[in-house]
Amino acid sequence: MYVAVxxxxxxxxxAHAWLAEERRGDTDVAELNIPQIREQLKLAVDRVMAEGxxxxxxxxxxxxxxxxxxxxxxxxxxRAYRTTLPRFGASDPVDTGAMACxxxxxxxxxxxxxxxxxxxxxxxxxxxxxxxxxxxxxxPAAPTRESVPRDVPHVTEFLNxxxxxxxxxxxxTPPPDLTRExxxxxxxxxxxxxxxxxxxxxxxxxxxxxxxxxxxxxxxFVGELRIGAVAVEMDIPELGFAIExxxxxxTECETVNQFTGSKTEPPQFTRGYGLVFGQSERKAIxxxxxxxxLRWEELGEDNVGAPAQDTEFxxxxxDNIQATGFLEHIxxxxxxxxxxxxxxxxxxxxxxxADQVQEAAE
Amino acid sequence: MQARxxxxxxxxxxxxxxxxxxxxxxxxxxxxQIQDISGxxxxxxxxxxxxxxxxxxxxxxxxxxxxxxADTDDVRAWLAFHTGAPLTGPxxxxxxxxxxDALMPLSGYPIGTPEYPDRSTTLIVECAELEATGAxxxxxxxxxxxxxxxxxxxxxxxxxxLFPLGLDFIFACGDRLAALxxxxxxxxxxxxAVAHEGAF
Amino acid sequence: MTDYNFAYLxxxxxxxxxRAILKGLAIPGYQVPFASREMPMxxxxxxxxxxxSAAVLTPDDTFKVIDQGxxxxxxxxxxxxxxxxxxxxxxxxxxxxxxxxxxxHRIPEEPLTEDQILVYQVPIPEPLxxxxxxxxxxxxxxxxxxxxxxxxxxxxxxxxxxxxxxxYAYPVKVEGRYVMDPSPIPKFDNPKLxxxxxxxxxxxxxxxxxxxxxxxxxxxxLDFEDHPFEASKADHLCGLCDATDSxxxxxxxxxxxxxxxxxxxxxxxxxxRAAGHKGKDAA
Numbered sequence: 001m002y003v004a005v006x007x008x009x010x011x012x013x014x015a016h017a018w019l020a021e022e023r024r025g026d027t028d029v030a031e032l033n034i035p036q037i038r039e040q041l042k043l044a045v046d047r048v049m050a051e052g053x054x055x056x057x058x059x060x061x062x063x064x065x066x067x068x069x070x071x072x073x074x075x076x077x078x079r080a081y082r083t084t085l086p087r088f089g090a091s092d093p094v095d096t097g098a099m100a101c102x103x104x105x106x107x108x109x110x111x112x113x114x115x116x117x118x119x120x121x122x123x124x125x126x127x128x129x130x131x132x133x134x135x136x137x138x139x140p141a142a143p144t145r146e147s148v149p150r151d152v153p154h155v156t157e158f159l160n161x162x163x164x165x166x167x168x169x170x171x172x173t174p175p176p177d178l179t180r181e182x183x184x185x186x187x188x189x190x191x192x193x194x195x196x197x198x199x200x201x202x203x204x205x206x207x208x209x210x211x212x213x214x215x216x217x218x219x220x221f222v223g224e225l226r227i228g229a230v231a232v233e234m235d236i237p238e239l240g241f242a243i244e245x246x247x248x249x250x251t252e253c254e255t256v257n258q259f260t261g262s263k264t265e266p267p268q269f270t271r272g273y274g275l276v277f278g279q280s281e282r283k284a285i286x287x288x289x290x291x292x293x294l295r296w297e298e299l300g301e302d303n304v305g306a307p308a309q310d311t312e313f314x315x316x317x318x319d320n321i322q323a324t325g326f327l328e329h330i331x332x333x334x335x336x337x338x339x340x341x342x343x344x345x346x347x348x349x350x351x352x353x354a355d356q357v358q359e360a361a362e
Numbered sequence: 363m364q365a366r367x368x369x370x371x372x373x374x375x376x377x378x379x380x381x382x383x384x385x386x387x388x389x390x391x392x393x394x395q396i397q398d399i400s401g402x403x404x405x406x407x408x409x410x411x412x413x414x415x416x417x418x419x420x421x422x423x424x425x426x427x428x429x430x431x432a433d434t435d436d437v438r439a440w441l442a443f444h445t446g447a448p449l450t451g452p453x454x455x456x457x458x459x460x461x462x463d464a465l466m467p468l469s470g471y472p473i474g475t476p477e478y479p480d481r482s483t484t485l486i487v488e489c490a491e492l493e494a495t496g497a498x499x500x501x502x503x504x505x506x507x508x509x510x511x512x513x514x515x516x517x518x519x520x521x522x523x524l525f526p527l528g529l530d531f532i533f534a535c536g537d538r539l540a541a542l543x544x545x546x547x548x549x550x551x552x553x554x555a556v557a558h559e560g561a562f
Numbered sequence: 563m564t565d566y567n568f569a570y571l572x573x574x575x576x577x578x579x580x581r582a583i584l585k586g587l588a589i590p591g592y593q594v595p596f597a598s599r600e601m602p603m604x605x606x607x608x609x610x611x612x613x614x615s616a617a618v619l620t621p622d623d624t625f626k627v628i629d630q631g632x633x634x635x636x637x638x639x640x641x642x643x644x645x646x647x648x649x650x651x652x653x654x655x656x657x658x659x660x661x662x663x664x665x666x667h668r669i670p671e672e673p674l675t676e677d678q679i680l681v682y683q684v685p686i687p688e689p690l691x692x693x694x695x696x697x698x699x700x701x702x703x704x705x706x707x708x709x710x711x712x713x714x715x716x717x718x719x720x721x722x723x724x725x726x727x728x729x730y731a732y733p734v735k736v737e738g739r740y741v742m743d744p745s746p747i748p749k750f751d752n753p754k755l756x757x758x759x760x761x762x763x764x765x766x767x768x769x770x771x772x773x774x775x776x777x778x779x780x781x782x783x784l785d786f787e788d789h790p791f792e793a794s795k796a797d798h799l800c801g802l803c804d805a806t807d808s809x810x811x812x813x814x815x816x817x818x819x820x821x822x823x824x825x826x827x828x829x830x831x832x833x834x835r836a837a838g839h840k841g842k843d844a845a
Contacts, residue, residue, distance in 0.1 A: 336730070340750070
């Protein structure tokens, strides 16, 4: 006797209840709160804000808590929330030249106006597990020094004065908006950069790494990497001028790429650009390398068929929310399609005499 | 004055627009079939049907062309308040509204591109009458054939010849509308055909 | 109801989707790009269908959701409860009572009427995608009506296997113009696409495409004169309701490989059993 499976609704409810219990974990251990996540897992919060395309550390921290630390799940929560928000307008472009830098390094010049500022970096930590942290995470205050306000000009500007780097003329064309218009090819640089800044960190890293290993190698130097806060300003039509509505922390990377010239361009240095919410050097540098690789056409370079040169391939596969959704959907029921395949394979086998072959073997 | 300009919108936009859209969708899916539509009371000379279509489909992303008599200060103010849609000429319009004569010539509107045939204007034609008699319609959405009072036939035949490019039409009359997408084949009613032959 | 707007989506998003639906109806079978939104369910789990349903539903509608033909599969349950919560619409499992039906992978067995709308969830809307991965290329092929590659692929199947080796998501041609992916329905369902009284809308969220079939649109499954299209299903009766004409799921009964066949359309099967039909495996 067969009874068709029922009870999907109850199964879902029970699964959700179990999930909530698992999320909380052992109740003898204190519950995480949002400020703890925001302050102590800041780089996770930054990644969720960057790939979620929403600058709100508290919401990102909440998403991380709700998703049990699954950052792609947290990014998904933020994206789904973001789409429900009303849109009041667009800010003016931020001026990263006026950034209050916590960190600013150049790999191309030993010293330069504005100085090298190491900042809070893992770079020269020895990756030794710090067992003291397991017992006591309290640390003495780091030494401070009066900061001297000074201009921190972009490194690429120095090269520009000598005419050694390609011009990047100011362009006031309103950029397309990836979140409001379907992605279409060909995609101009503004659209590519938009897609890359919210692209999956791992995917972008892998592509960037592939260019370093020779799949469209583009000889990148980190001209400059800077991290810090910039003011966000918005034009208020009623006032007739722009006012500051807040501040965001950004990571910006400008690569300077050796370029021996092409059919259309003289020998000069060229640029790759990365700009990401929060502190995320790995992502910003990766973005700059991939940006540079995708620019082969406008710079008159050869398409060597490398994945990082393929705009359609990169942009259509860089979004981890699209990717994970489609990937994971194959665990949904596919009885119907599978059944039709079963019938087809049985029919093909029957006609190929495969059944008899098997019987004979047995 | 201000109040009149701004009144006549949807009372409860999510619900009014859902019902209005169903009427428009049914009309576009079943060419020639006349649908009731309500919700908006726009300033004259716009019909309630045309006003409801505009409030349902238009916003800051959709340039509108107001043709002829439809281009009044009141209509402009009403659309600006309720939709925020930018006004434009025919060649950049996603929607155009006006009487048949005022909307001419049809060659002035975008008909889409071979790769993106959807990027074409939808014309909302204000009609003095709208009846299920007249020209014969055949094509997708129509079981065997339908009839509709059209302002003419040749223009729609030329439009059909452009398929999959072309314009799409919504005919508005009071609280009713019907539609004629580019996919519909239009022929003269037998009565018209006889009259036409008689002229030779 | 919740703090979210009626049917979840904001009005501006609905307008954008509604405009795409109208253009889709005007150009049957053509894939209209639309700025699909992130939904509170994963891409690939019906976000396209959900957005189309949200743009189409009115508070007066009665909504039915099926996945693999069944109302009780978990994802169908999840989508149905989403609209109960956000749109407050009536829901049903009875095909005949529904005014809007959202489906994944099946067309109901009961013929649909002029008062109904069928919304398909579509994973890959581009029928040429498996032959040509580039969107820029496939768009060109559609514009030039260049479908030779598809015929070549189908014919290669025939020369290798003696049959077209596509059993679901079987490509169709709409009104003699666009080649269209009917979503991963089994080819058994393909004939129902043509000349249907209901409006058929297709939503692909991740791929950002909407397309449509107006009622009574001519839809032809691609085939060859010497190898005509054949709508096939398992050659059995439904073990529960004895139906001969419905698409069947195969259910494994024991670890000896014992199996039975039952209607994939659960409402159809229940209605038949309620009317007194009884299959050999029914209690």
